[in-house]
Amino acid sequence: DTGVSQDPRHKITKRGQNVTFRCDPISEHNRLYWYRQTLGQGPEFLTYFQNEAQLEKSRLLSDRFSAERPKGSFSTLEIQRTEQGDSAMYLCASSQLPLTSGRLSTGELFFGEGSRLTVL
Amino acid sequence: AQKITQTQPGMFVQEKEAVTLDCTYDTSDPSYGLFWYKQPSSGEMIFLIYQGSYDQQNATEGRYSLNFQKARKSANLVISASQLGDSAMYFCAMRDSSGGYQKVTFGTGTKLQVIP
Numbered sequence: 001d002t003g004v005s006q007d008p009r010h011k012i013t014k015r016g017q018n019v020t021f022r023c024d025p026i027s028e029h030n031r032l033y034w035y036r037q038t039l040g041q042g043p044e045f046l047t048y049f050q051n052e053a054q055l056e057k058s059r060l061l062s063d064r065f066s067a068e069r070p071k072g073s074f075s076t077l078e079i080q081r082t083e084q085g086d087s088a089m090y091l092c093a094s095s096q097l098p099l100t101s102g103r104l105s106t107g108e109l110f111f112g113e114g115s116r117l118t119v120l
Numbered sequence: 121a122q123k124i125t126q127t128q129p130g131m132f133v134q135e136k137e138a139v140t141l142d143c144t145y146d147t148s149d150p151s152y153g154l155f156w157y158k159q160p161s162s163g164e165m166i167f168l169i170y171q172g173s174y175d176q177q178n179a180t181e182g183r184y185s186l187n188f189q190k191a192r193k194s195a196n197l198v199i200s201a202s203q204l205g206d207s208a209m210y211f212c213a214m215r216d217s218s219g220g221y222q223k224v225t226f227g228t229g230t231k232l233q234v235i236p
Contacts, residue, residue: 033224042126042211042226043165056223091165093224106172107215108155109224111165 002026004112006092012118013082020078021115025094032075033109034067035091036060043091049075050097082119089114123147124212124227131232133202140187141197141230143212152216154195155224156186159209168210171195202234 005024013019025032030051035043046065047057051072061067064082069075079086093109125144133139145154156168171179171186179186187196199206212227 035226040229042124042228045223045225048223089163093165106170107153108167108170109165109213110167113164 004092004094004110006090006112006115008115009113010116010118012120014120015084016081018078018080019082019117020076021090021092021117023075023077023092023094023112025074025092026110029094029096029110030072031095031097031107032069033093033095034075034077035093037089037091037114038087046077046090079117082117084119087117087119089116123216123225124214126212126227126230128230129228131230133199133206133232133234135204135234135236136201138198138200139202139232141199141210141212141232143195143197143227145193145195145212145214147193147214147216149216152214154186154188155213155215156184156195156197157211157213157226158206159211159229161208165211169197199232204234204236207232207234 007022011019032049034046037043045058046061047067048055049069052069064080067077091114093111095107095109123146152173154171158166158168169179169181169184169186171188178188183200185198209229209231211229213224215224
């Protein structure tokens with residue numbers, strides 16, 4: 001399988017516990033995104049990596065959230081001291097760098113199946 | 121201000137009819153890309169169609185076409201000959217650099233229901 005994979009698919013935890021999600025992007029993709037999606041809403045941008053560099057973080061990402069992408073391959077998203085409001089689907093996506101000779105090529109995002117977090 | 125606005129929370133369409141899903145966007149970046157994604161009840165995000173800001177013609181992919189009106193900053197998705205399997209959430213998204221780095225921002229989505 002050469003798609004984006006996320007692990008675990010489901011996580012139930014008690015409030016105050018730490019959780020970590022892993023994302024393995026498509027191997028030749030140098031861009032990796034994390035989004036959070038709650039029921040009936042669109043994906044909300046959390047953070048974005050180009051290779052190993054974390055280029056942007058949303059204001060939604062409190063100090064309890066941290067993301068890494070060591071060596072520019074897989075990425076982890078850790079949530080410390082979870083709260084019930086953290087319950088959501090956490091989506092990872094990867095893309096290739098669009099060619100930029102004055103134009104953008106597609107560079108569409110390829111999504112994983114998501115990691116669903118339930119905080120009790 | 122919202123970067124991507126989808127004003128239709130829900131839409132109904134009769135099977136075999138065409139339907140238009142609205143999307144407006146806001147960016148100061150002259151070079152940007154617009155995407156539409158489909159999310160069935162199973163949850164996976166499926167890429168449908170892409171329009172670049174410099175593209176002269178509207179994008180088409182099978183039954184999907186994008187009505188791109190640059191001056192109005194709109195990028196509406198048209199689905200022709202609707203099928204029952206088209207029932208899903210549809211999200212409009214934009215990639216631009218107006219925030220400093222390229223990132224992709226999604227709208228709140230439109231839930232499409234196809235009626236037999």
